[in-house]
Amino acid sequence: MKSLLKINNLSTHFHTEAGPIKAVNDVSFRIGEGETVCIVGESGCGKSITAMSVMGLVEGPNGRVVNGQILFDGKDLLQIGKEELRRIRGNDISIIFQEPMSSLNPVITIGKQIMEPLMLHQRLNKKQAYARTIELIELVGIPRAEQIASSYPHELSGGMLQRIMIAIAISCGPKLLIADEPTTALDVTIQAQVLETLRQIKEQSKMSMMLITHDLGVVAEMADYVIVMYAGKIVEQGGVVELFEHPKHPYTRGLLKSKPVIGQRLEQLYSIPGQVPNPLELVESCYFHDRCESCLPVCHTRQPQLKKSGDGQQVACWLYEEEAQYE
Amino acid sequence: MRTYLLRRCLYMIMILLGASMLIFFLYSLTPGDYVDNNMNLSEQRKAELREIHGLDRPIIERYINWMANIFKGDFGYSLAQQRSVIDLFQDYIWNSFLLAVVATFFTWFFAVVIGVLTAYKQYSLFDTLVMIGIFAAMSIPSFFIGLFLIKVFAVDLKLLPPGGMITTGSRAVGWEYIKDVLHHMLLPVAVMVMLGVGSLTRYFRSNMLDVIKQDYVRTARAKGLKERSVLFRHALKNAMLPAITLVGFELPGLFGGSIIIEKIFNWPGIGQLYMQSFTVRDYPLLMGFTMFIAILTVIGTLISDILYHTSDPRVRL
Amino acid sequence: MSIPTTTTHTARARSPVEASSSLWRQSIRQLSKNKLAVSGFIFIIFMFLICFIGPLFSPYADNKINPAMMHKPPSMKHWLGTDLLGRDVLTRLLQAGRISLTVGLASMALSMTIGTILGIISGYYRGIVDQIIMRTADLLFTIPGLPILFIMGALMSEWKVPTDYRLYLVMLMLSIIGWPGVARLVRSQMLSLREREYMQAAVVLGLRDRRKLFHHLLPNVFPLLIVIATLSIGGAILSESVLSFFGLGVMPPTPTWGNMIDAANNVIDFEKRPWLWIPPGLAIFLTVIAINLFGDGLRDVLDPKQKK
Numbered sequence: 001m002k003s004l005l006k007i008n009n010l011s012t013h014f015h016t017e018a019g020p021i022k023a024v025n026d027v028s029f030r031i032g033e034g035e036t037v038c039i040v041g042e043s044g045c046g047k048s049i050t051a052m053s054v055m056g057l058v059e060g061p062n063g064r065v066v067n068g069q070i071l072f073d074g075k076d077l078l079q080i081g082k083e084e085l086r087r088i089r090g091n092d093i094s095i096i097f098q099e100p101m102s103s104l105n106p107v108i109t110i111g112k113q114i115m116e117p118l119m120l121h122q123r124l125n126k127k128q129a130y131a132r133t134i135e136l137i138e139l140v141g142i143p144r145a146e147q148i149a150s151s152y153p154h155e156l157s158g159g160m161l162q163r164i165m166i167a168i169a170i171s172c173g174p175k176l177l178i179a180d181e182p183t184t185a186l187d188v189t190i191q192a193q194v195l196e197t198l199r200q201i202k203e204q205s206k207m208s209m210m211l212i213t214h215d216l217g218v219v220a221e222m223a224d225y226v227i228v229m230y231a232g233k234i235v236e237q238g239g240v241v242e243l244f245e246h247p248k249h250p251y252t253r254g255l256l257k258s259k260p261v262i263g264q265r266l267e268q269l270y271s272i273p274g275q276v277p278n279p280l281e282l283v284e285s286c287y288f289h290d291r292c293e294s295c296l297p298v299c300h301t302r303q304p305q306l307k308k309s310g311d312g313q314q315v316a317c318w319l320y321e322e323e324a325q326y327e
Numbered sequence: 328m329r330t331y332l333l334r335r336c337l338y339m340i341m342i343l344l345g346a347s348m349l350i351f352f353l354y355s356l357t358p359g360d361y362v363d364n365n366m367n368l369s370e371q372r373k374a375e376l377r378e379i380h381g382l383d384r385p386i387i388e389r390y391i392n393w394m395a396n397i398f399k400g401d402f403g404y405s406l407a408q409q410r411s412v413i414d415l416f417q418d419y420i421w422n423s424f425l426l427a428v429v430a431t432f433f434t435w436f437f438a439v440v441i442g443v444l445t446a447y448k449q450y451s452l453f454d455t456l457v458m459i460g461i462f463a464a465m466s467i468p469s470f471f472i473g474l475f476l477i478k479v480f481a482v483d484l485k486l487l488p489p490g491g492m493i494t495t496g497s498r499a500v501g502w503e504y505i506k507d508v509l510h511h512m513l514l515p516v517a518v519m520v521m522l523g524v525g526s527l528t529r530y531f532r533s534n535m536l537d538v539i540k541q542d543y544v545r546t547a548r549a550k551g552l553k554e555r556s557v558l559f560r561h562a563l564k565n566a567m568l569p570a571i572t573l574v575g576f577e578l579p580g581l582f583g584g585s586i587i588i589e590k591i592f593n594w595p596g597i598g599q600l601y602m603q604s605f606t607v608r609d610y611p612l613l614m615g616f617t618m619f620i621a622i623l624t625v626i627g628t629l630i631s632d633i634l635y636h637t638s639d640p641r642v643r644l
Numbered sequence: 645m646s647i648p649t650t651t652t653h654t655a656r657a658r659s660p661v662e663a664s665s666s667l668w669r670q671s672i673r674q675l676s677k678n679k680l681a682v683s684g685f686i687f688i689i690f691m692f693l694i695c696f697i698g699p700l701f702s703p704y705a706d707n708k709i710n711p712a713m714m715h716k717p718p719s720m721k722h723w724l725g726t727d728l729l730g731r732d733v734l735t736r737l738l739q740a741g742r743i744s745l746t747v748g749l750a751s752m753a754l755s756m757t758i759g760t761i762l763g764i765i766s767g768y769y770r771g772i773v774d775q776i777i778m779r780t781a782d783l784l785f786t787i788p789g790l791p792i793l794f795i796m797g798a799l800m801s802e803w804k805v806p807t808d809y810r811l812y813l814v815m816l817m818l819s820i821i822g823w824p825g826v827a828r829l830v831r832s833q834m835l836s837l838r839e840r841e842y843m844q845a846a847v848v849l850g851l852r853d854r855r856k857l858f859h860h861l862l863p864n865v866f867p868l869l870i871v872i873a874t875l876s877i878g879g880a881i882l883s884e885s886v887l888s889f890f891g892l893g894v895m896p897p898t899p900t901w902g903n904m905i906d907a908a909n910n911v912i913d914f915e916k917r918p919w920l921w922i923p924p925g926l927a928i929f930l931t932v933i934a935i936n937l938f939g940d941g942l943r944d945v946l947d948p949k950q951k952k
Contacts, residue, residue, distance in 0.1 A: 004566070036501055056547055057545060058450060058551060059545070086551050086552075086553065087549070087551060088551070089549060089550070089551035090549060090550035090551030090552075091551055094549065094550075095549045097542060097545070097546065097549075099542055102541065102542040102543065102544045103543055103545070103546045104546065104564070104567065105546070105547065105561050105564070106545055107564050107565055107568065108561070108564065116550060116552065117550045117551060117552075120550075120551065120552065165546075168546075168550065258451040266413075
């Protein structure tokens with residue numbers, strides 16, 4: 001499969017008064033054409049920052065991509081100019097955010113907000129853009145499109161707004177759609193509908209998708225390939241079937257264990273002990289070592305590298321490195 | 328909304344009643360009025376004048392009369408100028424209004440543009456310089472900066488007229504007249520803008536700082552919009568919303584003129600009229616003016632309130 | 645996005661457990677990082693020092709009238725020249741500074757005291773007392789400040805108040821204009837504080853009204869008051885200068901910065917002798933800007949909710 005997006009050694013840091021925070025720390029992966037890649041991890045593990053780095057929207061005066069390559073269609077997004085990147089944003093790569101309620105401008109009508117990228121990137125005139133907007137609203141499964149187009153965001157529900165966000169994101173027929181926790185803020189029943197909409201659209205358009213989530217249920221539904229992140233680093237990645245059937249990293253195993261399974265009643269739901277480490281206090285070690293059930297002496301002092309293990313699966317863990325066993 | 332407005336109006340009238348009492352009794356406490364101070368009048372003539380204008384009646388009665396007349400739209404009769412206060416207002420108010428409207432327009436224009444840019448470039452050198460400028464503008468004594476600019480531009484450089492609205496003795500009409508007035512307006516407008524732009528810029532800057540952190544601004548960027556439309560279309564629209572309420576508060580300034588500026592620049596406006604009347608203790612006019620400003624202030628507050636409740640699609644009553 | 649935001653927040657948020665003394669120390673440390681506020685503070689101290697100590701070292705401090713030295717431009721002997729009575733302008737400027745700064749400080753103290761007391765009474769007892777106080781405040785907001793000050797200034801003139809006393813009356817006048825703003829702020833703080841748990845706990849414990857007031861509430865409004873107090877000194881200095889400039893405030897021979905600028909009302913002094921009126925104007929401007937910079941820095945530190 002040809003890769004659409006290839007990220008090499010990406011590092012994004014935030015400079016704070018207390019020192020630099022390595023939000024994304026030497027991360028590499030690829031997304032093939034038409035593929036759906038899920039990035040999984042607890043909140044604060046750097047998955048959203050990875051997405052924002054791809055968009056070139058790492059915010060604030062303090063955040064900066066310090067190293068790496070983001071190759072999209074063979075072009076390094078970190079090297080091209082701001083203006084060229086702006087033309088790619090919303091056109092070839094688009095994004096859906098977690099909070100639909102606050103992600104739309106409260107004082108501009110829904111219709112105008114969908115029309116904007118159409119007129120900007122596709123050079124449609126007002127009339128064409130409006131016609132396309134109506135089509136898009138219907139495409140994401142909202143009836144009475146014209147009425148919706150002339151309403152303001154506060155008049156719609158969260159689920160509807162997220163569909164509008166999807167409509168905006170797909171309006172220019174992007175090659176890559178990034179969805180950053182698209183269903184987290186929604187009611188459970190609405191979650192399934194929105195995911196279904198996303199999947200249908202993806203199947204029709206053959207675009208690639210980077211889906212960021214902490215919900216393994218969503219991963220199982222949507223993903224072709226899964227990347228597990230912890231404290232800014234990738235700890236394991238692999239095809240969805242292999243990863244779910246043979247999780248290697250203790251963190252992945254913990255995640256899978258803590259997912260409730262219907263029909264299986266337990267006294268207590270499993271949860272990984274301990275807390276995510278303070279990103280300011282990270283030293284050379286496996287960042288997961290103090291929560292790990294099978295921690296080795298070497299885990300305290302050296303960081304494991306991401307290495308191939310089995311069929312296309314990669315894991316960064318000393319348990320799978322032969323030399324480590326003898327140290 | 329209806330009952331709310333009704334309650335507001337009732338409250339407004341009460342405040343105005345209170346204000347009128349305060350104004351009236353404060354002025355009538357002051358010994359020595361125009362009649363007293365006028366050396367040219369005989370004792371007999373003074374007594375006659377007092378009787379004509381009801382100045383010899385008990386103070387409560389005078390107050391009631393005064394109030395009743397204000398309700399009828401009659402703000403009293405100026406003894407010094409021998410004309411009704413309302414007529415005098417009509418002569419001077421539009422000059423004040425012209426000055427104030429132009430100054431307000433430029434103040435808002437600069438405040439919005441600078442406010443947006445400083446918020447966008449927060450903590451940059453530009454931002455710091457503007458912040459210092461804002462503090463400077465908020466700390467200038469208005470009469471001093473007026474005098475200083477007159478000294479520099481009118482007295483020393485002779486570029487601009489030192490005061491007034493038209494060149495003395497000028498009979499220019501049409502385009503020439505407009506040019507003459509504009510020429511005279513330049514300095515007072517500049518001073519008024521300087522004095523007002525500081526706090527307003529700060530206000531817009533802080534509003535913008537709040538707004539550009541919002542998720543929808545990130546969405547606008549993610550759509551690939553140009554930074555200009557992100558700032559001036561998406562962000563500014565939201566930052567302007569709370570500012571709409573300020574429009575009402577500008578009202579007393581628009582029609583009430585600026586006492587200090589008009590005095591310093593000898594601008595024939597209502598504030599200048601006030602200062603003139605002050606030196607001759609022309610109380611009917613002074614009371615009328617103060618009451619007039621109080622009414623404008625109350626109405627302005629009401630307008631602000633209504634605008635607040637109607638402008639934001641989210642908080643409509 | 646949550647990593648950086650949460651950590652910076654926790655780093656900045658102050659834990660309520662911390663002792664109040666360390667809170668102050670922390671505030672001072674934070675304040676000392678704000679260069680503009682620090683330079684403002686240094687300038688204020690400098691201004692106070694030279695105004696109060698400077699004239700002691702001046703050979704012209706007795707203000708003796710010297711007809712031989714009338715209207716001399718700045719020179720080595722008289723750095724800022726002399727005025728129409730041959731007095732040294734620099735010395736007078738510093739002496740005027742004493743008065744102007746004192747008026748600023750005193751009227752601030754007065755309006756803070758009145759405003760705080762009325763605000764606390766208003767916010768604590770509510771009901772009819774609150775209504776009376778707050779409606780009076782509304783009234784004073786409705787009537788424009790300048791005309792009111794002018795009338796009061798005229799009243800003083802008509803009643804032939806001796807010039808020595810005018811100074812004190814000007815302070816009083818400025819505080820009459822100043823207190824409503826303070827009272828409103830204190831009241832709104834009080835209303836929100838009343839609702840907090842520890843106040844309710846105090847009620848449960850049956851503490852007496854007055855103890856509740858002063859032991860629990862004052863320390864909470866204090867930081868806010870310091871900020872308003874600082875900023876209002878600047879406002880008072882400005883208002884005093886306007887009044888005195890128009891001859892309705894403090895009158896000569898008592899010098900203030902405002903009535904020194906009065907020289908500009910004379911055409912010849914205005915056009916030919918700028919040393920008479922530009923220095924006091926600059927003194928007002930620089931002092932007020934320093935106060936505003938410092939006050940704003942204080943606000944950032946002591947009242948982070950207001951920070952924008």
